[in-house]
Amino acid sequence: MSAARKFVTLEGRFAMHRGGHLESPTLAYETWGALNEARDNAILVFSGLSPSAHAASSEDDPSPGWWEDMIGSGLPLDSDAFFIICVNSLGSCFGSTGPASVNPETGDVYRLDFPVLTLEDVAEAAYGVVRRLGIERLHTVVGCSMGGMSGLAYCVRHPEAVRAFVSISSAARALPLSIAVRSLQREMIRRDPKWQNGDYDPEDPPITGQRLARKLGMITYRSAVEWEQRFGRERTASEDHPGDPFGVEFSVESYLENHAEKFTGSFDPNCYLYLSRASDLFDLAEHGGSVEAGLRRLKLERTLVIGVTTDILFPPHQQRELAVGIEAVCPNMRYVELDCIRGHDSFLVEMDAFRPVICEFFESCG
Amino acid sequence: MSAARKFVTLEGRFAMHRGGHLESPTLAYETWGALNEARDNAILVFSGLSPSAHAASSEDDPSPGWWEDMIGSGLPLDSDAFFIICVNSLGSCFGSTGPASVNPETGDVYRLDFPVLTLEDVAEAAYGVVRRLGIERLHTVVGCSMGGMSGLAYCVRHPEAVRAFVSISSAARALPLSIAVRSLQREMIRRDPKWQNGDYDPEDPPITGQRLARKLGMITYRSAVEWEQRFGRERTASEDHPGDPFGVEFSVESYLENHAEKFTGSFDPNCYLYLSRASDLFDLAEHGGSVEAGLRRLKLERTLVIGVTTDILFPPHQQRELAVGIEAVCPNMRYVELDCIRGHDSFLVEMDAFRPVICEFFESCG
Numbered sequence: 001m002s003a004a005r006k007f008v009t010l011e012g013r014f015a016m017h018r019g020g021h022l023e024s025p026t027l028a029y030e031t032w033g034a035l036n037e038a039r040d041n042a043i044l045v046f047s048g049l050s051p052s053a054h055a056a057s058s059e060d061d062p063s064p065g066w067w068e069d070m071i072g073s074g075l076p077l078d079s080d081a082f083f084i085i086c087v088n089s090l091g092s093c094f095g096s097t098g099p100a101s102v103n104p105e106t107g108d109v110y111r112l113d114f115p116v117l118t119l120e121d122v123a124e125a126a127y128g129v130v131r132r133l134g135i136e137r138l139h140t141v142v143g144c145s146m147g148g149m150s151g152l153a154y155c156v157r158h159p160e161a162v163r164a165f166v167s168i169s170s171a172a173r174a175l176p177l178s179i180a181v182r183s184l185q186r187e188m189i190r191r192d193p194k195w196q197n198g199d200y201d202p203e204d205p206p207i208t209g210q211r212l213a214r215k216l217g218m219i220t221y222r223s224a225v226e227w228e229q230r231f232g233r234e235r236t237a238s239e240d241h242p243g244d245p246f247g248v249e250f251s252v253e254s255y256l257e258n259h260a261e262k263f264t265g266s267f268d269p270n271c272y273l274y275l276s277r278a279s280d281l282f283d284l285a286e287h288g289g290s291v292e293a294g295l296r297r298l299k300l301e302r303t304l305v306i307g308v309t310t311d312i313l314f315p316p317h318q319q320r321e322l323a324v325g326i327e328a329v330c331p332n333m334r335y336v337e338l339d340c341i342r343g344h345d346s347f348l349v350e351m352d353a354f355r356p357v358i359c360e361f362f363e364s365c366g
Numbered sequence: 367m368s369a370a371r372k373f374v375t376l377e378g379r380f381a382m383h384r385g386g387h388l389e390s391p392t393l394a395y396e397t398w399g400a401l402n403e404a405r406d407n408a409i410l411v412f413s414g415l416s417p418s419a420h421a422a423s424s425e426d427d428p429s430p431g432w433w434e435d436m437i438g439s440g441l442p443l444d445s446d447a448f449f450i451i452c453v454n455s456l457g458s459c460f461g462s463t464g465p466a467s468v469n470p471e472t473g474d475v476y477r478l479d480f481p482v483l484t485l486e487d488v489a490e491a492a493y494g495v496v497r498r499l500g501i502e503r504l505h506t507v508v509g510c511s512m513g514g515m516s517g518l519a520y521c522v523r524h525p526e527a528v529r530a531f532v533s534i535s536s537a538a539r540a541l542p543l544s545i546a547v548r549s550l551q552r553e554m555i556r557r558d559p560k561w562q563n564g565d566y567d568p569e570d571p572p573i574t575g576q577r578l579a580r581k582l583g584m585i586t587y588r589s590a591v592e593w594e595q596r597f598g599r600e601r602t603a604s605e606d607h608p609g610d611p612f613g614v615e616f617s618v619e620s621y622l623e624n625h626a627e628k629f630t631g632s633f634d635p636n637c638y639l640y641l642s643r644a645s646d647l648f649d650l651a652e653h654g655g656s657v658e659a660g661l662r663r664l665k666l667e668r669t670l671v672i673g674v675t676t677d678i679l680f681p682p683h684q685q686r687e688l689a690v691g692i693e694a695v696c697p698n699m700r701y702v703e704l705d706c707i708r709g710h711d712s713f714l715v716e717m718d719a720f721r722p723v724i725c726e727f728f729e730s731c732g
Contacts, residue, residue, distance in 0.1 A: 116611060176593035176618035177585070183619045184581050186612050191574050193559060208557050215550050216582065219543070224681055227542035233649055245482060246552050246639055250646065252542035253549045273612055280616065283599055312678065315590060 002054060004030045004061035005095055010128040017124070018281075020115025023104050027129050028088040028095025029053045030061075032071055033079030035135070043077055043140045044130060044154070045086040046122070046147030049275045050267055052094035055086040067144075069351040076358040082139065089150065090125035091117040091274045099198075099270035110270075112198040117274040119146070119282040123153035127161070139365070140164040142358075144347050145314065146275070149174075149282045152294075156287045159299040165326075166304045166361060168347045168354075169314045172291050172322050173283040178313050181220050182276045185213035189269050198270050206269055211260040213272070218259050223310035223343035227252055291325060300330040304361045306347070306354070307337045313344040334361070368420060370396045370427035371461055376494040383490070384647075386481025389470050393495050394454040394461025395419050396427075398437055399445030401501065408501045409443055410492060410520070411452040412513030415641045416633055418460035421452040433510075435717040442724040448505065455516065456491035457483040457640045465564075465636035476636075478564040483640040485512070485648045489519035493527070505731070506530040508724075510713050511680070512641070515540075515648045518660075522653045525665040531692075532670045532727060534713045534720075535680050538657045538688050539649040544679050547586050548642045551579035555635050564636050572635055577626040579638070584625050589676035589709035593618055657691060666696040670727045672713070672720070673703045679710045700727070 005028050014022040030053045035042060045055055047066065056071035057064055071077040077084050088096040091114070099114040106113075130138065141162050143151030148170020155162050174182075192209030194200055234251040248254045284294035303326050307319025316337055323335035338353045340346035347354055371394050380388040396419045401408060411421055413432065422437035423430055437443040443450050454462040457480070465480040472479075496504065507528050509517025514536020521528050540548075558575030560566055600617040614620045650660035669692050673685025682703055689701035704719045706712035713720055 112611060173599060175590060176597040176599070176616065177590035179599075179616050180581075180585050180593070180618050180622060183616070183622070184578065184585065187581070188554070188578060190612060191578065212550065212554060212557065212578075215546075215553070219546050219550065224541060224543035224678070227546070231542040233539060233542070233545075233651075245478060246556060246643060248549075250542065250545050250549070252546050256546055256549070277612060312590070 002030075002061040002063075004058045005053060006030065007095065008129045008132045010125065010132075014125070014128075016115040017118040017120040018116040022097060022115070025090060025097035025125060026095070026101075027090065027097070027125050029129050030055065030058070030086055032056060032058055032077075032084040033082050035083040035133070039135055040137065040139060041081065042083045042085060042130070042133070042135045042138050043142060044126060044138050044151075045071070045077070045084060046126065046141065046143035046150040046154070047086065047089065048145035048147055049089075049272075049279065050263070052092070053086045053088040054094075055084075066348065070355065070358065076355050076362060077142070078362065082362070085130065085133065087126040087129050089122045089275060091122065091271060091278065093268040093271040096125070098268070099274050100268040112270065114270070114274060116281075117278045119150045119278050120153045120157065122150045122278065123157060126150070127154060127158055130161075136161065138162045140166060140362075142166040142168070143170055144168040145170055145344065146279045149279065152284055153282065155300065156284065156294055156297050159297055162300065164302040164304075164365070165298075165300050166306070166358065167322060168306045169308055169311055169319070169344055170322070171314050171318050172294070172325065173285060174280050175315075175318060179280045181216065181313065182280055185216050186273050186276055188212040188216070189273060195269065200269065205265075207264050210264045210267070210269055210272070214260040214263045215256045218256055220313045221343055221345040223312065223341055225310055226341040226343065229341065231255065292328070295325050295329045298326070298329055300326075302332045302361075302365075303330050303334070304357070305333065305335045306357060307335075308340050308343065308346045309337060310341055311344045311346070368396075368427040368429075370424045371419060372396065373461065374495045374498045376491065376498075380491070380494075382481045383484040383486040384482040388463060388481070391456060391463035391491060392461070392467075393456065393463070393491050395495050396421065396424070396452055398422060398424055398443075398450040399448050401449040401499070405501055406503065406505060407447065408449045408451060408496070408499070408504050409506045409508060410496060410504050410517075411437070411443070411450060412488070412492065412507070412509035412516040412520070413452065413455065414511035414513055415638075415645065416629070418458070419452045419454040420460075421450075432714065436721065436724065442721050442728060443508070444728065448728070451496065451499065453492040453495050455488045455641065457488065457637060457644065459634040459637040462491070464634070465640050466634040478636065480636070480640060482647075483644045485516045485644050486519045486523065488516045488644065489523060492516070493520060493524055496527075502527065504528045506532060506728075508532040508534070509536055510534040511536055511710065512645045515645065518650055519648065521666065522650065522660055522663050525663055528666065530668040530670075530731070531664075531666050532672070532724065533688060534672045535674055535677055535685070535710055536688070537680050537684050538660070538691065539651060540646050541681075541684060545646045547582065547679065548646055551582050552639050552642055554578040554582070555639060561635065566635065571631075573630050576630045576633070576635055576638070580626040580629045581622045584622055586679045587709055587711040589678065589707055591676055592707045592709065595707065597621065658694070661691050661695045664692070664695055666692075667698060668727075668731075669696050669699045670723070671699065671701045672723060673701075674706050674709065674712045675703060676707055677710045677712070
């Protein structure tokens with residue numbers, strides 16, 4: 001376990017947004033920088049579906065984080081000026097309570113007894129951590145992908161507790177294409193005979209389903225243009241695959257194979273299912289009757305919305321809609337559409353494009 | 367069996383493009399209209415991966431075909447003026463020899479003993495049918511999706527035997543995104559325990575893998591925009607699914623479910639694997655060293671290239687490349703990019719957009 005990881009237990013009954021509750025859930029989080037005396041320099045970062053709270057390295061944990069080039073001394077989320085917090089999402093499996101945790105009320109692992117998870121719950125759990133850290137009002141909430149939706153949930157439920165919001169490749173609600181993709185990913189896992197309706201052997205999890213789901217993920221996280229430039233019709237080194245007429249032959253196939261290999265085993269399948277479903281369920285319109293009404297509840301001083309032209313999962317037209325919607329209620333809004341070729345994943349890999357935009361946002365802060 | 371379906375057996379050894387052979391393969395085909403005395407009014411239609419030769423209804427088989435509104439009396443492919451032929455692709459399972467057929471040399475079903483299939487083989491088998499029908503030179507080859515690549519293979523291997531070519535939502539070679547999607551579809555079937563390395567029980571085929579593959583197909587055949595307009599975040603009638611936190615809840619999920627249901631059972635899994643792989647393997651550059659060199663072998667008097675703006679599998683930029691490439695060698699080229707919202711499948715469902723373009727092409731024929 002990483003020395004940088006800290007824990008907060010939210011004592012008592014944690015009521016879930018769609019019903020049911022968790023008894024005293026634990027949240028894992030990491031921080032960078034120091035909270036100032038006024039307690040007004042805190043930035044909360046919501047991750048996408050799969051990362052842990054380890055967004056960046058620190059003295060206590062020098063291993064690179066998932067947003068290593070974005071958080072730290074002299075970086076856009078500057079730990080010299082800000083106190084940056086990243087909470088492992090409720091429902092995940094990197095220290096926070098989720099379907100793979102033991103239910104203290106029964107002594108058994110939750111598995112499918114975990115109540116329906118929503119991004120409102122993810123937001124509420126993070127809010128609990130922030131309050132425990134003694135922060136009344138965040139300088140900024142930053143959310144990437146699913147984290148942008150969790151961030152919106154945070155802002156709409158606690159409008160007085162956030163001054164600014166940065167949405168990166170996210171949305172006010174999931175579109176049917178994304179729902180279809182995630183639904184199919186979940187089905188791949190659920191149809192794996194080893195899933196056992198959620199009661200899989202932890203030593204023998206539904207790896208096959210997880211690998212397929214991860215490959216579909218990679219297909220939708222990246223873009224056709226990137227792969228065309230990167231792989232074209234290049235073959236793998238070992239073109240011979242005797243006896244298997246359908247083996248890996250093209251470089252793009254071996255790339256997917258390697259990515260599936262890396263991911264599988266690191267993420268609990270039931271946690272994945274719950275978080276994936278939570279992404280589908282999110283709809284800002286539930287907060288007020290329409291997306292517009294939901295947005296009207298926000299009390300943000302400044303916002304930044306970033307989209308990527310080649311993103312097929314959270315496409316540019318959805319980014320523009322979100323930006324226009326926010327601007328109508330929070331005029332100090334900036335929308336930036338980056339022409340990166342790496343699709344939805346660009347915020348993780350195209351740092352040279354993202355850094356200046358985010359840097360400028362924080363540098364121009366009052 | 368349909369009374370409209372006819373058969374040709376190509377007697378003797380049919381040498382396959384990548385090695386191996388088939389002994390006297392059979393090809394199923396249907397025709398509409400009559401061959402004129404000059405034998406110069408024949409149109410050959412290559413289908414996408416999954417359809418049969420039943421492209422349209424006829425007196426002998428009044429059931430609607432897969433391109434019902436395109437082929438027939440007074441329609442763009444006008445059976446009053448043309449003799450239209452559609453051949454079930456070699457390797458398919460609707461009357462033509464494929465992996466589900468009995469190998470006459472062994473008496474056993476081919477299954478994975480079927481040699482590697484390429485679209486050159488599909489083209490060559492269709493060429494055999496055309497020759498058997500006494501046609502030296504086709505008026506036009508029309509190919510949709512995979513069929514466009516089969517059509518290109520036909521034109522490049524028998525340049526003197528084709529006057530005109532119509533490519534619809536197709537390509538000169540498969541791109542890595544399409545390869546990745548198809549590779550994953552194949553893996554879904556191959557990972558289904560019931561696939562049994564191709565030796566599945568015909569009464570108990572790998573339905574689960576096939577259903578998953580079909581759903582991924584639907585996701586890539588359609589478009590985000592269509593689904594947004596059509597489904598939005600609409601729920602299915604029965605929102606309650608007690609005991610299954612991951613059941614069908616959104617309309618888009620139930621739509622995919624219904625489509626998977628319809629398709630599965632009608633297509634042999636091994637045939638699907640072979641045809642899917644054949645699509646990946648096609649590369650016009652193999653005919654001369656580069657796509658350009660391949661195109662220079664064509665001797666087409668007229669061509670029409672149609673692409674669709676929302677197609678993610680054969681995207682517009684690939685259509686434009688093909689059009690520009692063809693125009694360089696066959697100046698009488700017309701490129702039309704249709705602004706249909708139904709993605710790759712538009713040629714099957716957006717008839718009002720496609721008909722006028724194809725109609726004009728044939729009406730203006732000399």
